[in-house]
Amino acid sequence: MNYRFYTISSALLFFTGVASAANNAAWNCEQTKNGEWTCLNQTPAGTEPAQPQVIKPSPAVESAPKQPETIAQPPAIVPVIPAPVQQAVKPVQELEKINAVEKVAEKAVAEPQKLRIKVTENQKPVLEKVEPKTETASVSSGKVPGWTCKTEDNKNGWNCNLMGADPKGEAHVVADGGSSEAAGSSWLTPTFDRKQERDFQTLRAEFDRDPWQSCEVWGGKKRKIKTTSSEVRDAAVTDINADFSEVFDGEVLNFAGNVDMVRADQHLIADKASYDTVAETLDAQGSVLYSEDQMAFSSETASLSLGKDEARLRKAQFIVAEAPFRGNAEVVYRESKGLSRYNDAAFTSCAPGNQDWIVHASRMKINRDSGQGSAKNAWLEFKGVPVLYTPYISFPTDNRxxxxxxxxxxxxxxxxxxxxxxxxxxxxxxxxxxxxxxxxxxxxxxxxxxxxxxxxxxxxxxxxxxxxxxxxxxxxxxxxxxxxxxxxxxxxxxxxxxxxxxxxxxxxxxxxxxxxxxxxxxxxxxxxxxxxxxxxxxxxxxxxxxxxxxxxxxxxxxxxxxxxxxxxxxxxxxxxxxxxPVTLAMNNEFTHFYHSELVNGQRFNIAPSLSVPLESSAGYIIPRITGQYTQYQLSNQTLASQPSTISRTLPIFSVSSGMNFERDLNFGGSQYLHTLEPQAFYLYIPRKDQSNIPVFDTALYDTNFYSLFRENRFAGGDRVQDANQVTLATVSRFIDSNTGLEPLKVSLGQIMYFQDRTVTMPGQSIETSNTSNFVGELSGQFSKHWSYMTGTQWDPEANGFARGQVALKYNMQPNQIFNLGYRYRRNPLDSLQTISQTDVSFRLPLFGEWYGFGRWQYSLNFDKTTESFIGLEKENCCWRFRILGRRFINGANTTAYIDPTTKPETAFFVQLELKGLSSFGDNVDTFLQTNLKGYRKASYFE
CATH class of the missing domain: 2.20.90 (Lipovitellin-phosvitin complex; beta-sheet shell regions)
Structure with missing residues (x-):
């Protein structure tokens, strides 16, 4: 393995100053986190124990020229202290006066006193006496170490007393007035304290992408985290920075003070570390942080085998980025790059700062190779309250x-x-x-x-x-x-x-x-x-x-x-x-129709066509001619007069044409593109009696703007309309040149008939009107989130509206929805089949993370609510809760007629989804996607 290391020496003068005075008495020195040294005197056997002294540098030392800086060796070397003592330490009796507890005083006399050595760059070392710690006062008084502050009587200041060591800003429980731990239930005690939450934030920053980024779309595909291969790690250079370092036999490296190691994707921070370059093992102590591609740990101690991807950490916190989830454990065993085990663990998928649900387990195992995790003696805590226990549970760590x-x-x-x-x-x-x-x-x-x-x-x-x-x-x-x-x-x-x-x-x-x-x-x-x-x-x-x-x-x-x-x-x-500009086509069909109670038949249909599309950016004209031949072979006749063989031959001639006009328009200080698209469609089909042909699969198309341009108003091959007609229509658009939005689109059209329509469905009369319904549609977008649509059909024969609808939509994804609509459809033959219906649906934020959703569909002609539901939902990156109540008429969506005696039914549903763990209750997503227009599952936006 390639490696290099760097040391930053801030204590060089400590070694030169201490080593310049020699004596038979030795000192055992340790450095604290803040860079200070505490030394204990070790007396050779057979001699009286030397009392700790404060070193006062001699004039010779003070005037000595500075030595050139070198790489300082770590303080594992035992320094020697000079014999002359200039100043004695305070008598032991003074300690008894301070802490007044006899056992503590005797202990202070028996133990050698510690000295603190303050070392700063370009200055001489300074030794200070350290008083022995006592806990009698805090124990006897029942107070927690730290600052206790009270306001003065005039409330203009604070009266503060320090008990024990100064916490220096570290979080601690304030016991005055009763701590939360003592007064409250243990159920309500946070699993992760403030310091641990800050550590989780530190671990979170170790990844190149926040594991909880876009956590709302939990149902979507997880981002595949790119892993670093063992070959890349073996070829990578190891960089180690520390305040102090030493090398033994060129193989074992010891580091102390702000240790920072980087190798490929591996990163380690610690107070102390020992690195064996042959065995590729690293032992670290004190505020250890370790991270790699998919995981990050922090612990008190860590033992890592970098070559085998093995590790052992105590009192550890961890984040698994791919899941993602986080937790802590008394001990973590990393057995391979994909397998890790945890003792006395607690974990959650909630982001740092949120502890709404946590799973506790005596044993836990995570196998990223198989995508499976498991836990023994596990219990689920939700909002601080235990809600579920299981002796064993398994859960996925990815999408497998x-x-x-x-x-x-x-x-x-x-x-x-x-x-x-x-x-x-x-x-x-x-x-x-x-x-x-x-x-x-x-x-x-x-x-x-x-x-x-x-x-x-x-x-x-x-x-x-x-x-x-x-x-x-x-x-x-x-x-x-x-x-x-x-x-x-x-x-x-x-x-x-x-x-x-x-x-x-x-x-x-x-x-x-x-x-x-x-x-x-x-x-x-x-x-x-x-x-x-x-x-x-x-x-x-x-x-x-x-x-x-x-x-x-x-x-x-x-x-x-x-x-x-x-x-x-x-x-x-x-x-x-x-x-x-010639296109040939032929559509051929053979169908055998079977019915147990009606006439059966075999239908063969052939329809060759020829079209000549002439198109450009300015417009188009497309003449088309089609020959349609249909033959029937009937059986199981229900009418004695009905023939067994029927044939039909019809030519169909149509011409589609249109033009495109555009101009730039300035309106209200905004630039728009205005288009005008007039269209004309001519259709001719000769009249042929088709009343003797059974209806197998044919029905009338619904009338809308686009049906004005169909060659046949019947769906299916049993009827071909007779036609001599022309459709005149136009479409005009206003398009915002800056945003691309279309705030206004107008579509108008009508068919002009030159003859009566004698081909009809059974039971329908001949149509004799000169025009079709006048169809008008208006739609557009007010903004990125607001849109509207309205359409109507005016029946000139009845001198009234035949169809109509209007809709206003607000859609701000993900899933902020408001729909308001009305639909009307008149049936001239049966008023009970007329539809007059309002529809309101929504999903909108209420307060905090709470959302409300619902729908109300009301039939005006039957004076009944056909569909209604209302619900509440709370969702964050950690969990989602839904409660839904529904009142509906079963079958109302499958029939146009509702029996007045029909009674509505009610239903009630609850769903709790712990993201990354499981979902309890019914699946409401599918229902909302069907019944709440514009709603999409969270995975849709991934």
């Missing part, structure tokens, strides 16, 4: 998975009663794991859940199943299963499986807790194989899939169920000619 019990979840709902789950995680292999979750509901009984995950070179997926042997409310067994799989078979060729099944229609509404019930009326199952042209680098796309639907809404009859598609094949081609 570990087998063991996960934190339990619990809650209470009106439908299920008290609901508790205790999941067990089994890390089977690096690419396989399983979660088994026993669940108990006080009103329904026991349930067992299982979730198995796998990951291979080609596939990744999840298999989940739930089973309840007997639901006490309905007196029957209930179960569910699902299988999700994604497999990459070849480059560009992949498969997708999403298979789901439940035992009955009300399974989700009954057995999902109130934070996660089903939001749809159908449970889909899909099996798909696809070949993507974009992935494969070609213009070919092929997919073969099967689709099945199961009802999870008891109000839906079997006849109203959607068709199963067994199978559905899509084959698409596209090609653009280089150098020519």
């Amino acid at each position: 998975r570990l087998s063991g019990l996960l934190a339990p979840t619990w809650g209470s709902t009106q439908r299920n009663g008290f609901d508790v789950s205790v999941p067990f995680y089994w890390n089977i292999a690096p690419n396989f794991d399983d979660i088994v979750t026993p669940r108990y509901m006080s009103k329904r009984g026991e349930q067992l859940r299982n979730k198995f995950r796998y990951l291979t070179d080609m596939s990744r997926g999840t298999f989940a199943a739930e089973y309840m042997p007997n639901d006490q409310l309905v007196n029957k067994a209930r179960y569910s299963a699902s299988w999700k799989d994604q497999t990459s078979l070849l480059p560009g060729l992949s498969s997708l499986l999403d298979l789901n099944y439940v035992s009955d229609k009300t399974y989700f509404n009954d057995l999902n807790n109130a934070l996660g019930f089903q939001n749809t009326s159908y449970l889909p199952s899909t099996a798909l194989i696809s070949y993507g042209g974009a992935v494969a680098g070609t213009g070919v796309g092929l997919s073969v899939g099967a689709y099945h639907y199961q009802s999870v809404d008891k109000t839906i009859t079997d006849a109203a169920m959607p068709y199963d598609m067994l199978p559905r094949v899509n084959f698409n081609l596209a090609h653009a000619f280089e150098g020519l």
Whole structure:
């Protein structure tokens, strides 16, 4: 190993002054932390003990010329004191008068008296007498050493008395009036005192990046700390600075006073240190601080094996940066770079200065190689109060998975009663794991859940199943299963499986807790194989899939169920000619539709198209012609007059065009870019009677600004509209040139019809209006955090509003949210299907670290609250607490009609997350992400 060391000699004159006087009597000298020396006389055997004396330098010594400075040797050399004594020490009787305790006085006579030698640079050493310490006064009076101060009667000054040694600013307990330790409960006594907290701050500064930086995003990926290899350390130069040093046989180096050692990433500070360059061991004493890439320690003593990354420290404090967490221990054993053991330890993930939760353990082990920590006889303290004990606990030190019990979840709902789950995680292999979750509901009984995950070179997926042997409310067994799989078979060729099944229609509404019930009326199952042209680098796309639907809404009859598609094949081609503005495409589809109670059929559809896109920065025009041929082969006829074979051929002609205008605008002293984008879209499709074609998968598109430019207002291939129409629209934007924000965007558009629309869905009448609804949308950003959006549709036939919505949003991440909105949608055929609904949601700071969050969704046409919840949350870098109450109408999100007799349900949830340790209670994050618009998990911002 390469090494070099430097010494700064501030006590050279001490050695020259003491060594210049020789005598048979020897002195044993030690240096204190502040640079002073205390010496005891050692008398040769057979002679009377010499009394300590104060040395007064002789004139010869004072006039002697200064010696040139050299590297001073450490005070391990025994100096010799001259025999002549000029001044005697005070009689022992004076000590008896001072401390008046006979045992202490006898002890002071028996022990040799100490002398303090003050050494400063460029001055001669000065010896002073040190009175023996006595503790009688403090013990007899019951007072704690230190300063005791009282105000004078006139309150203009302080009357202070010193008991014992001056603490010199060090923190200590003031006992007058009763100390906190004596008067308060031991539960409320901080685990780490003020001095230890200051030491943690010192350790914290040893890392190049604060381990608790951005600690709010605890759920995100931890920053991977770059480690230093053994090869780098072996090749690195060791720099050691100290006040004094000595070398034995060129191998053992002793250092004293402000020792500071640096080797690669390793850094050590101590009062004294001994370094064996052959064995690569370092022993340090007194205010020891040691740090490296991922860890930092402070202790009273430390024994380090630098070559083997081994260490032993006593009364140590430590910080593990990668987790991060910190703590203290009576003894720390560092067995390797990745493995360390701790006796009588206490640790927390809270940042220095915060002791909200602490885990105490008689034994603790941290293995960074496996990413696992464990503790024996551990108990959890929260806010100074013990709340949990366990004889053994394991916890992760990074993001790697570990087998063991996960934190339990619990809650209470009106439908299920008290609901508790205790999941067990089994890390089977690096690419396989399983979660088994026993669940108990006080009103329904026991349930067992299982979730198995796998990951291979080609596939990744999840298999989940739930089973309840007997639901006490309905007196029957209930179960569910699902299988999700994604497999990459070849480059560009992949498969997708999403298979789901439940035992009955009300399974989700009954057995999902109130934070996660089903939001749809159908449970889909899909099996798909696809070949993507974009992935494969070609213009070919092929997919073969099967689709099945199961009802999870008891109000839906079997006849109203959607068709199963067994199978559905899509084959698409596209090609653009280089150098020519011509694009050819062909969309082909074959689907077999199956239904147990309705007519079945096979549909084949082919649609070749040709487009000529002419585009520039000033505008564009894109003519397009499509020929669509559709053929049906029907079976299981429900009408006797219905043919078994139906075909349809239609040409579709459209022209899309638009222009772009821009200008700079100065408004209110700010620069803006104003754009104007007029658009025109012409569509022609000849009329063809399609009333004899069954409707398998077709429905009307919802009307909005972008639907004005569709070639077909029907989704699905069973209906192709007849059209002779033109869409006129414009978009105008105001863009802030300095910030890039868009404070105003206006979109206006309407369709002009040149003929009636005779192609309709079954049960609908022919549309004879000359224009469509007039669609207007207005949106923008007031600032980086405030935005708004409003849209409306005016029905010229009914001379009233058909649709309308308005929303105001405040979003200051992470997760300061306010949403205010209103939505209106008129149904001319059924007033009960009309939607008129307000929606308010928020997550905002209240005071300190407390946040409030909630939502209120109110139906004006039914005069009912369909969804509401309110909660409180406190979060800091150490822990997060949530309490949530919810009142809702089960199924309100899956139907447009609410029975007036429907009664709302209530639920109550509590969650406590100790960051870096575990979470207790139900998972509220997923619920808020679904029901609080704009909310994201903390890991989203990492």
